[in-house]
Structure formats: C-alpha cells, structure tokens
Amino acid sequence: MEKLKILEGRRGQVFEKGKDAFKLNCGVKSTSGAVSQRACVFCGSRVVLYPITDALHLVHGPIGCAAYTWDIRGSMSSGPVINRHSFSTDLREIDVIYGGAEKLYKAASQLIDKHKPEAAFIYSTCIVGLIGDDVEAVCKKLSEEKKIPVINVDSAGFKGTKKDGYKAACESIAKLVGTGDISMIAPYSINILGEFNLAGEAWIIKDYYTRMGVNVNAVITGDGRVADLKRAHGAALNVVQCAGSMTYLAEIMKKKYNIPFIRVSYFGLDDMTSALYDVAAFFEKNPEINERAGMVVKDEMDAIMPGLLRYRKALSGKKAALYVGGAFKAFSLIKALRVLGMDVVLAGSQTGNKEDYEDLKKICDDGAIIIDDANPQELSRYITEKKADVLIGGVKERPIAYKIGIGFCDHNHERKIPLAGYAGMLNFAGEVYSSVMSPVWKLVLRNDTFGQKRSRP
Amino acid sequence: MLLRHTPKEIKERSALTVNPAKTCQPVGAMYAALGVHKCLPHSHGSQGCCAYHRSALTRHYKEPVMAGTSSFTEGASVFGGQANLLEAINNIFTIYNPDVIAVHTTCLSETIGDDLTQITNKAKEEGKVPDGKYVIKANTPSYVGSHVTGFANMVKGIVDAFPVNTGHKTNTINIIPGYVEPSDMSEIKRIASEMGIKTIVFPDTSNVLNGPQTGKYDMYPSGGTKIPDLIKAGDSKATIALGPIASGPAAKALDTKCKVPCEILKLPIGIKATDEFVDRLRILGGVSVSEEIKTERGQAVDVITDMQQYFAGKKAALIGDPDQMVSLAGFLTDIGMKVRHVVTGTSGKKFEKRIREAAGEDVNVKEGGDYFYFHQLIKNEKVDLILGNSYSKYISRDEDIPLIRFGFPIYDRVGHQYNPCVGYRGAMRLLENILNALLDRQDRDALEEKFELVM
Numbered sequence: 001m002e003k004l005k006i007l008e009g010r011r012g013q014v015f016e017k018g019k020d021a022f023k024l025n026c027g028v029k030s031t032s033g034a035v036s037q038r039a040c041v042f043c044g045s046r047v048v049l050y051p052i053t054d055a056l057h058l059v060h061g062p063i064g065c066a067a068y069t070w071d072i073r074g075s076m077s078s079g080p081v082i083n084r085h086s087f088s089t090d091l092r093e094i095d096v097i098y099g100g101a102e103k104l105y106k107a108a109s110q111l112i113d114k115h116k117p118e119a120a121f122i123y124s125t126c127i128v129g130l131i132g133d134d135v136e137a138v139c140k141k142l143s144e145e146k147k148i149p150v151i152n153v154d155s156a157g158f159k160g161t162k163k164d165g166y167k168a169a170c171e172s173i174a175k176l177v178g179t180g181d182i183s184m185i186a187p188y189s190i191n192i193l194g195e196f197n198l199a200g201e202a203w204i205i206k207d208y209y210t211r212m213g214v215n216v217n218a219v220i221t222g223d224g225r226v227a228d229l230k231r232a233h234g235a236a237l238n239v240v241q242c243a244g245s246m247t248y249l250a251e252i253m254k255k256k257y258n259i260p261f262i263r264v265s266y267f268g269l270d271d272m273t274s275a276l277y278d279v280a281a282f283f284e285k286n287p288e289i290n291e292r293a294g295m296v297v298k299d300e301m302d303a304i305m306p307g308l309l310r311y312r313k314a315l316s317g318k319k320a321a322l323y324v325g326g327a328f329k330a331f332s333l334i335k336a337l338r339v340l341g342m343d344v345v346l347a348g349s350q351t352g353n354k355e356d357y358e359d360l361k362k363i364c365d366d367g368a369i370i371i372d373d374a375n376p377q378e379l380s381r382y383i384t385e386k387k388a389d390v391l392i393g394g395v396k397e398r399p400i401a402y403k404i405g406i407g408f409c410d411h412n413h414e415r416k417i418p419l420a421g422y423a424g425m426l427n428f429a430g431e432v433y434s435s436v437m438s439p440v441w442k443l444v445l446r447n448d449t450f451g452q453k454r455s456r457p
Numbered sequence: 458m459l460l461r462h463t464p465k466e467i468k469e470r471s472a473l474t475v476n477p478a479k480t481c482q483p484v485g486a487m488y489a490a491l492g493v494h495k496c497l498p499h500s501h502g503s504q505g506c507c508a509y510h511r512s513a514l515t516r517h518y519k520e521p522v523m524a525g526t527s528s529f530t531e532g533a534s535v536f537g538g539q540a541n542l543l544e545a546i547n548n549i550f551t552i553y554n555p556d557v558i559a560v561h562t563t564c565l566s567e568t569i570g571d572d573l574t575q576i577t578n579k580a581k582e583e584g585k586v587p588d589g590k591y592v593i594k595a596n597t598p599s600y601v602g603s604h605v606t607g608f609a610n611m612v613k614g615i616v617d618a619f620p621v622n623t624g625h626k627t628n629t630i631n632i633i634p635g636y637v638e639p640s641d642m643s644e645i646k647r648i649a650s651e652m653g654i655k656t657i658v659f660p661d662t663s664n665v666l667n668g669p670q671t672g673k674y675d676m677y678p679s680g681g682t683k684i685p686d687l688i689k690a691g692d693s694k695a696t697i698a699l700g701p702i703a704s705g706p707a708a709k710a711l712d713t714k715c716k717v718p719c720e721i722l723k724l725p726i727g728i729k730a731t732d733e734f735v736d737r738l739r740i741l742g743g744v745s746v747s748e749e750i751k752t753e754r755g756q757a758v759d760v761i762t763d764m765q766q767y768f769a770g771k772k773a774a775l776i777g778d779p780d781q782m783v784s785l786a787g788f789l790t791d792i793g794m795k796v797r798h799v800v801t802g803t804s805g806k807k808f809e810k811r812i813r814e815a816a817g818e819d820v821n822v823k824e825g826g827d828y829f830y831f832h833q834l835i836k837n838e839k840v841d842l843i844l845g846n847s848y849s850k851y852i853s854r855d856e857d858i859p860l861i862r863f864g865f866p867i868y869d870r871v872g873h874q875y876n877p878c879v880g881y882r883g884a885m886r887l888l889e890n891i892l893n894a895l896l897d898r899q900d901r902d903a904l905e906e907k908f909e910l911v912m
Contacts, residue, residue, distance in 0.1 A: 005552050030504060030528045033545030035497075035553065040505020062564045062599035063474065063802075064481030068509035070848070072516075081459050090474035091600050096568060106472035115462060126503055126565040127600065130534060157503035158529040158565060376521055377553065380674035395512050399521045405672040444672045 004381045010034065013373055015357075018366030024357045026372040029161070035375040037323070037396055038350045040157035042125050043069075044165020047413070048245050049121050049153065049172065050083055051075035051196050052224040056117040058087045060104050060135065061125030065157075066090075074413050076200045078223050082115050091127060101133040105141065112146045118226035119149040121172060129156025149226070151175055162325070163244065163351055170249035173220060173229055177253060180227060182234025186215040188283050191235040191259075193250055194242025195266065197222025198413065201420035205266055208300070208421065212292045214279055220246065233257040237282050239264055239275070244326030244351060266420035267329065267428075268336030273297050300422035308339070311429035316341030318436055321388040323371075323379060323397055324411060327352030327360060333392060333411065334363055340429055345386035348374045376400050389436050405444040407435030460855040463829060465836040476828035476848065478776050479802025480866075482597035482607030483561050484510040485636065487524055489611035490559030490593075492642070492660020494681030497555035498524040501542055501571065502563025517866040518639075518666040518874050523676055525549050525558070529565055538571045539579070546577075546592060547585040553676060556684055557591045561611060567598035591684070593618040603803040604865065605703055605778050608636045612660060612707040619684065620691030622715035629655045629693040630741050631717065633707055635700030635724050635780055636865075637879060639663040639680075644877035645699070645725070648735065651749055654742035657686045657693060667874035691715035695741045699734065699879075700724045700780030702805060724780045725879045726887070727788025728757060734880075753881040760888045761792050767895055767912075772838075774798040776831045776845035777864035779808050779824070785844065785863070787815035788884065792891075794842075798834040800826040828852065842894060859894040861887075 006014060012025030030036040042065055049057065050073045059066035066088030077083070089107050091100045104122065112120055120142070124135045135152045142150040151172045155165055190209065195202050202222035209216050217235040218228035238250045238261035250261035262282065264275035276297060280290040320342050324330050327349040334344045347360055348371035360370050369382045380400050383391060391401035394412030401408040409431045411419065419428045483500055487510050490498035500507035507526035514522040525548075527533070527541040542560065549558055560573060573594040580586055595614035597607040612633060632649065634642045643663035649656045664680025690696075690711065696719040698708035708719035720741075725734035731754070739746050761768070771794045775782055779801045786796045796816035801808060804825040812822045821834050832852045835843070839856065843849050846864040853860035862870050863878070877883040896912055903909075 029530060030526070031544070031548060032528050032541040033499070033525045033548030033552075034528070035523055035525055036504055036528070037508070038504055039508040040503045043505045043508065062481055063477050063479060063603070064483070064506065064509065064564075064599045066474070067477045067480040068513055070476065072512075084459055086474075086476050088474045088477060089472060090477065093598070093600050096564075096598075096600050103472040110470070110473055126534075126563070127568055130565060130568050157505040158534045159531055161504075376523060376674070377676055384673070396508075396515050396522075399515060399519055400674055402519075403521060403668075403670060403672075403674045405670065444670060446672070 004378065006378065010373075013371065014378065015361075015370045017361060017364050017368045017370060024354070024370060024372060026357055027353050030373055034373070035377070036373055037375070038373060039162045041159050041161070041165040041168060042123060042155040042157045044162035044245070045123060045153050045155040045169040045172070046165070047073060047196070048166055048169035048221060051221040052119075052121070052226065052229070053077040053083045054080040054118045054225050055083065056087065056108070056111055056115055056120040057083055057123070058089070058108055058111060058120060059123045059125060060089045060100065060133070061091055061123075061127050063088055063090045065123070065125045072413060073196070074198050074415065075196050075222060078203075082117055087111055096127060096131055099131060099133055100128065101135070101138055104133065104135065105138050108138070108142055108150065109146070112142065112148065117148065119151065119176060121151050121153050123153045123155050125155065126157040129154075129159065149176055149179070161351065166245040167248050170246065170252065173249055174252045176226060176229040177232045178230070178257065180230025182231050185217055185231065185234035187236065188213060188286060188289065189215040189217040189235040190237045190239050190279060191218045191220055191232050192216060192222075193220045193238050193240045193261070194246035195219055195222045196242070199415050199418040201266065201418040201424060204418055204421040204423060208276060208296050209279065211296050212276060212280060213286070213289050214283065220249065233259065235259060237262065237279065239279060241266055242326065243328045265328065265332040267332035267424070269301070269339055269422065269425055270335050271332045272421055272425070304422050304426040307426050308429055311433045312339070312341050314437060315429070315433060318342050318389040319345045319387060320432075321346035321383045321386065321391045323348045323374060323391065323393040325350050325394070327356030329411070330360060331363060336425060336428060339425075340432065344368060345388050346371065346382050348372065348379070380404060390432055405441055407432065407438065407441075409435055459851050460832060463832045463836065465833065467830070467833045467837070474827045477802055478800055478827050478831065479603035479605075480513065481564075481599035481604060482602050482610065483563055483599065484513055485604035485607030485609075486559070486561035486595050486597045486611035487522075488514060488636075488662065489608045489615070489660045490561070491522070491665050492662040492681055493557055493559065493615060493687070494683045495556035495677040496559050496681060497549055497553055497557070499526070499545060499549065499558050499560045500524055500563060501527045501538060501560050501573070502529050502565045504528045506563045513866055514666070516868045519871065520666050520668060521674065522666070525553070527566070534565060534569060537569055538566050539576050542571070542576050543580055543583065543585060546580045550585065550587055550590060555677065557593060559611060559614065560592060560594045561597045561607070562595075563597070564599040567596060591618060605636050605780070605803045609703050609706050612704065613710050615659060615687060616707045616710045616714065619687035620711055620715050620717070621688050622691040622717075625692055626694050627689065627692045629657055629689070630738070631690045631693045631696040631711070632656050632658045633696065633698045633704035634658055634661070635698075636703040636778055637724065638873050638877070639665065639667040640873070640875050640877045641879040641883065644880045644883060648750065648880050649738055652735070652738055652742060652744050652747055654738055654744060657690045658682065659687055659690065691717065693717050695720065697722060697734070697737055697741070702779050702803070723787070724784045726781065726784035727791060727884055728754065728881070729787060729791060730784045731880050731884065750881070757881045757884045757888065760885060764888070764892055765793055767892060769793040770795060771842060771895060772797045772840040773842045773844060774831065774835050774840040776800045776828065776843075776849060779803050779805055781864060783811045783815055786812050786820070788887070790816045792888070796820050797838055797840050798831065799823070800831040800834070802827060842891065859898050861890045861894055
C-alpha cells in the first residue's frame with residue numbers, strides 16, 4: 001500500500017497505541033483544506049435545543065441552515081411537535097444589505113401568534129453575526145409583547161466549533177432555568193442532562209429511575225418541555241449523560257443553584273448500571289432507592305442476557321472501528337463491544353479533549369489507532385489496514401464503511417432504534433450482529449467471483 | 458399530526474418561510490463539482506456549511522461525499538478568508554491530490570467580500586497550484602437563488618475554466634444535462650451514444666454518486682467528466698443545454714467564450730420533451746433516430762395507451778425544482794392527468810408562464826413558495842397524487858394522498874440514483890411509479906365486492 005499522506009498540521013492527531021509516543025494533539029481547529037467530519041456552532045446549538053418540542057425554533061439567516069436541520073434529528077416527542085417544522089427568515093440579498101431585524105420581528109411575531117409556543121429560540125447564523133442585526137433587542141421586544149421567553153441563540157457558525165454551539169445552547173437553557181415554580185417537586189428528584197430521546201431513549205431511562213423511586217424532574221432536552229426547563233433548578237441532582245454538550249449547563253446550575261452533578265453514560269451494561277447506582281448513592285439517606293436500583297438492574301439483565309449471549313457467540317473475535325462526536329461515548333462503546341467479545345481497532349472522535357484521549361489510550365488495546373478530527377481517507381485507510389468488521393459512526397461515515405464492504409451501526413442522529421439502557425444494549429448487539437453478519441458481504445466482488453484474478457490493493 | 462396547524466385559509470407571508478422547498482446555493486455547486494473527474498469541491502466558509510452539504514448529499518445518494526472547507530473562524534470573518542483559502546489549496550493538493558479543486562463561496566465569505574479570482578490567482582502565483590492542476594470557482598451566496606442556481610453557477614464555473622477554442626471544430630456535441638440524478642446523466646449519455654453521436658456530457662455525476670460497491674474506498678470514483686474532454690468542449694460544434702435555469706447560463710457562457718452555438722431545451726422528462734431532445738440530437742448530429750430509440754418510445758407510449766383510463770382526470774400536485782416541474786407538468790398533462798398545483802422554492806419570473814403553457818391556464822402556480830403554502834393549496838383542492846421530495850411525506854400522510862418521490866432531497870427511498878426519470882426509459886419508470894401508486898390506492902380503497910384481480 002502506498003503510504004498515507006497526513007497533513008503536516010494533523011500529524012499529532014493520529015496515534016497508534018504501543019507504537020507511537022503518546023502526545024495526541026487535540027482540541028485544535030481543523031486545518032483549512034482538511035476534509036473534516038466536523039460541523040459548526042449553529043449545528044451544536046441546534047442539535048441540543050431541537051428536542052424542546054413545545055418551543056418555536058426560528059432560524060434567522062439565509063435558507064440553508066434551516067433547510068439542512070429540518071427534522072433530521074430523530075428525537076421523539078410524546079406531545080407537541082412544533083420543533084419538527086423548519087422556520088426561517090430566508091434572508092435575501094436585500095436583507096443582507098439593509099439588515100434583517102425587521103423581517104425577523106415580523107416572522108417571529110406571526111409564528112408565535114399562530115403556534116402559541118411556550119418559548120421561542122431565535123438562532124442567529126453566520127450572516128446575522130456578520131451584518132450585526134440586533135437580535136437581542138428583537139427578542140426583548142417580543143418577550144414583552146408576547147409574554148413568553150424569546151431567546152437569542154448566538155450561534156454564528158464561524159465563532160468556533162460545534163462545542164461552542166453546545167455552550168450557546170446551555171446559555172439559552174440557563175435563561176429559562178430558575179423561572180418556574182418548584183414548590184411541588186418531590187425530594188428525590190433529578191434532571192437528566194444531555195439525553196436527547198433519539199428513538200425514544202429518554203423514555204427507557206426515565207422508566208428505570210422511576211422504578212427506583214427517583215423522580216425525573218426534567219430531561220434536558222429529550223422530549224423537552226419549556227415548563228420542565230423552567231423548573232429544573234428544583235432537582236436535587238443533575239445527571240449528565242452527554243458530557244460534551246451539557247457539562248457547561250451543569251456547572252452553571254451548580255454555581256447558581258448549588259445543584260451537584262455526576263457524569264454518567266447510558267450505553268453498555270457497566271455504564272448503565274453505574275448510572276443507576278451512582279444516583280442511588282447520591283440519595284443514600286433513602287437506602288430503599290439503592291435496593292430498588294438493584295432490582296431494576298437484575299430484572300433488566302435477566303431479560304436481555306440470553307439474547308445478548310447468542311449475539312456474543314457470533315460476534316466474538318470480530319473487530320470494530322469507532323468514529324463518534326464526543327470521546328466520552330467512545331468509552332462506553334468500547335466497553336459495550338467487549339461485552340460482545342469484540343476488539344476495538346480504531347477509536348476516534350470529532351471533538352475529544354486531552355483527558356478523553358488519555359483515557360482512551362488506557363482502555364484501548366495495543367495496535368489500536370486513536371484519532372482526532374479524522375478525514376474519510378484516514379478512516380478508510382485504517383479501517384482497511386486494521387481489518388475492522390464494523391464501523392460505528394454517523395451519517396457521513398456510513399457509506400464509507402459500506403464501500404469498503406464492512407458492517408455499519410449508526411450511533412448518531414439517524415438511529416431508528418434505541419441503543420441506550422439494557423434494552424438498548426440488546427438492540428445495539430442486534431444492530432452490530434445483523435450488519436456484520438449480513439450475507440451481502442459475501443457478494444462483494446472478489447478475485448474468484450468470475451474465475452479470474454482481479455488486482456486488489 | 459405534524460401538520461395539524463396548517464390552515465386552509467391562505468394569507469400573504471413576506472417575512473417567513475415555513476418548511477422550505479429549496480436549499481441553498483453551495484450544495485448545488487458541490488453536486489455539480491462532483492461531476493468532474495478527480496475534483497474535490499471546496500467550501501469557502503465556516504465548516505458547518507460543508508458538513509451540512511456533505512450530509513445532505515450523503516443522505517440523498519447513500520455515497521461518500523468529499524469536500525474541503527476553509528474552516529472560517531472569527532479571525533477570517535474579520536480579516537478575510539484569503540489566508541485560509543491559500544492554505545486550503547496548498548493542503549488539498551498536497552494531501553488529497555485531486556486534479557481540480559472547485560471552490561464555491563458561502564453567505565459568509567461572500568458577505569465579507571472575499572474575491573475568489575484574486576485569491577486563486579495569488580495561489581497560482583505562489584506556486585500552490587501544481588502544473589496540470591486546476592482551481593475553478595463559483596460565487597454562491599446562500600441569500601441568492603437556491604441549490605439550482607448554485608448548480609448553474611458551478612457549471613458556468615466549469616465553462617469559465619476549461620473549454621478552449623483551438624479553431625478546429627470537431628463533430629462532437631456538448632450536452633449539459635441539468636440538475637438531475639446521476640442515473641439521468643448516464644441515460645442522457647446512453648441515448649446520444651445509441652444514436653451514434655459523439656458527446657461531451659458535463660457535469661456527469663454517474664459513477665461518482667451512484668458508484669458500485671467495490672470492496673474498497675476511492676476518494677475519486679471512476680466517473681465524472683475528464684478534464685481533456687472539458688477542454689475539448691470548446692471545439693464542439695454545438696451545445697445542448699437541458700433545463701434553462703440549471704444549464705442555460707453555462708451554455709451561453711460557452712457560446713460567448715468559444716463560439717459554440719447552444720440550444721436550450723426542456724429537461725427531457727416525458728415523451729414530448731424527450732422527443733424534442735432526440736430530434737435536436739438527430740438534426741445536430743446529422744443522423745437518423747435509431748430503431749432502438751423508436752422502440753423505447755413506442756413502449757412508453759404503449760403503456761400510456763394501455764393505461765390511459767387510469768390516468769384520465771386524476772389530479773396531481775407537484776413541488777420541486779423549476780426545470781423539472783415544467784417538464785413533469787407537461788408529461789402528466791400529456792398522459793391525461795390534471796396538474797392542479799405546482800410550487801417551486803426557487804424564484805424565477807418565467808416559471809408561472811412556463812407551467813401554464815405546460816399544464817393549462819387554471820393551474821395554481823407559485824415560484825419562491827414553500828411546503829406550507831403547497832399544503833394549503835392541497836387543502837383547498839384535494840389531489841389524487843403528489844410528486845415531490847421526501848419532505849412531501851408529511852403532507853401525503855396528513856392528507857392521505859399517495860406520494861411519488863421526485864427531486865432533491867430523497868432521504869427515505871432508493872432507486873433515484875440508479876434509475877432514470879429522463880428519456881423514454883425514464884418516462885416508463887415514472888409511468889410505472891404513477892400507475893402503481895394509483896392502482897395500489899384503488900385496491901386499498903376498493904369495497905370487498907369490487908376488489909378484483911384484473912384491473
């Protein structure tokens with residue numbers, strides 16, 4: 001194989017465990033001209049706030065940003081669905097020259113009157129950040145007139161990375177927190193932060209906690225309601241699932257309302273179990289919670305183990321590659337894959353930080369590639385070289401895996417079945433199994449398919 | 458449930474787009490650029506744009522879509538993106554080794570006033586563009602036009618960059634296939650080749666965005682118009698541009714630049730529009746229409762003959778890109794259906810006139826419209842069939858009307874990448890889809906005593 005060229009500026013972002021000295025260079029901006037899999041500030045704020053279902057989400061800018069984020073999130077609602085529409089001020093050239101604030105006011109005003117949302121989020125995109133529309137003033141005016149919170153989400157794409165978008169979303173949510181009545185909130189109450197109810201996962205998790213006797217006060221933001229966000233400061237504990245997006249909000253709430261937080265993950269058996277016991281441990285004054293947590297764990301494990309063992313038998317010894325958004329999810333996935341008897345030969349993330357990668361290094365086996373902000377060329381090269389049987393990633397990674405002729409499992413926005421919790425672990429195993437074992441891989445054109453030699457690199 | 462808020466009463470909305478029937482220019486430019494062999498599209502703006510465009514195309518084609526980005530930061534937005542683009546050009550040629558980089562702007566780089574011509578010239582002067590390699594460009598601010606105009610602008614960018622008039626005219630005919638699927642581009646090539654005509658088709662995304670599964674990943678798949686052909690397009694004896702909005706500007710630019718006369722036709726969707734295309738090929742190529750093509754045409758017409766009773770008077774609503782809507786409206790009218798509502802998200806003054814010519818005076822037409830308005834039209838006058846992209850499914854479900862997926866984006870079905878809509882074979886496929894939808898519906902709704910085998 002021809003040697004893979006890696007951009008000078010990216011050399012420090014690829015590491016092979018056991019071979020290279022480890023000082024992974026991460027948290028840096030993508031090099032200009034790199035084919036990065038990363039997105040922008042707007043994307044970050046949009047994915048976090050999107051699942052707030054009874055709020056209006058109006059994208060202030062040219063049409064693209066609204067069009068590309070129209071109902072692609074897969075986050076389920078048990079009630080309102082205002083969030084699933086695509087509303088845009090659709091700025092034109094003339095607005096860019098003379099300013100779009102007036103258009104924004106009109107659009108938002110009409111929409112609020114029509115849909116009567118509980119709150120409105122106005123996303124300012126690149127161009128608005130540039131032409132300097134006073135979105136803050138429009139929001140203030142609308143808040144007063146319409147008697148609902150109208151919040152400016154400062155999400156000009158160029159102002160940073162997706163992570164900065166998460167921060168902008170947290171700041172927007174923080175404006176709602178603390179404005180509701182908390183007198184009726186039960187004492188053993190938690191908020192779940194960074195769980196977006198993709199394919200209904202929040203419902204699974206909520207059920208576990210409820211069975212433990214813990215009240216889930218607000219899920220931020222899965223199947224989210226503005227009223228829940230307003231009351232979020234009434235919880236005793238914040239449980240942070242997607243650390244990358246929501247730690248910032250947890251920190252704000254700790255400072256402002258003295259609510260402690262713990263980091264958990266709902267993916268894989270170990271992490272899911274810890275997520276329940278850690279909450280029980282927090283409420284140690286009530287030992288029954290811990291007891292009931294044990295029952296939940298036992299019941300759920302009993303229900304899935306036979307199925308899981310069958311998958312394990314088939315998948316044992318197969319190899320997996322991971323490329324995910326945040327690195328925290330990668331740990332859970334590595335552990336989950338080990339439960340299935342699978343080895344991880346590549347672990348990468350779009351936005352991991354130094355600590356994440358240090359931890360990844362510890363947990364990975366020798367020979368595994370650890371990679372930050374990868375491009376498709378690098379991904380495909382290492383997947384092929386390390387002979388992975390499955391790639392776990394998101395929408396842009398799927399066809400890469402398929403072209404190479406290996407399985408794929410979506411662990412991002414597009415998953416259609418829940419992968420969190422115990423039932424989710426079984427689903428995950430089933431997804432990986434059906435993809436890895438698909439008979440289609442036997443149809444991939446090989447040297448002997450037509451009885452002739454075909455050169456393969 | 459999602460659309461329960463849509464009221465029947467239509468009110469003027471000037472400031473607000475609800476559920477857009479278009480996307481922005483850069484995605485169209487990216488799609489066009491992928492139709493050049495070994496070309497890496499490059500998005501000059503924030504990296505989110507590039508990620509969204511790649512995701513949108515990936516979802517639609519289920520293929521890897523590659524593109525670079527200038528990864529704008531606040532610094533670039535204040536001081537200009539020149540440094541980013543120069544670095545990008547250098548990096549891309551060093552690492553990804555394409556033959557061409559196709560740079561398009563975004564609303565951000567456009568607004569801060571980055572001058573692509575000046576920057577790409579500078580890149581050349583500084584030796585960042587290796588010999589035999591190209592950087593082409595298009596201005597595609599998102600606040601002007603739509604993905605269709607973005608496509609048109611990048612195809613014009615291809616014309617600006619490559620064709621050369623050497624003074625030696627060839628017997629070749631250029632075909633600009635318009636904003637259609639890879640399967641359509643390949644069908645257009647097949648028709649011309651079936652007639653024995655030498656063509657240069659550009660852009661050509663077949664085998665790029667509908668490539669085979671090979672067991673290996675190629676950053677540059679085998680398809681795409683090759684650069685020597687693009688250069689030779691300047692010596693061709695004529696250009697046929699399919700679809701005035703998507704292909705017209707490039708064809709005219711080529712005429713001006715290299716004196717290659719152009720004819721701008723409708724997209725060859727449906728029998729009459731294909732007849733027009735085939736006949737133009739015949740005249741320009743000095744050939745007669747082959748028996749094979751005549752047979753294909755006859756088969757398509759045969760299906761209409763056999764099944765005209767099922768098409769007759771059935772009402773249709775269409776939403777999508779302007780060039781496609783015009784031909785499609787004509788085709789549906791030709792098979793006896795009544796086209797009632799036609800909406801395009803792209804703005805254009807002649808659209809209404811062209812649709813009325815194709816589908817009659819009393820059709821409801823809207824240029825620069827959105828899905829919300831389209832839904833309102835349907836609420837006011839119900840139809841039997843909707844043709845539109847995947848987002849039409851909400852209306853289809855809400856109103857309980859069968860849907861045929863047509864246009865961009867189609868996220869929830871396959872087939873569009875591989876099977877054409879253009880030409881007689883494409884017409885046949887459309888007919889099959891329409892008939893299946895109507896007859897399935899008839900079966901579904903039939904009373905027990907009227908549910909019969911032969912229809």
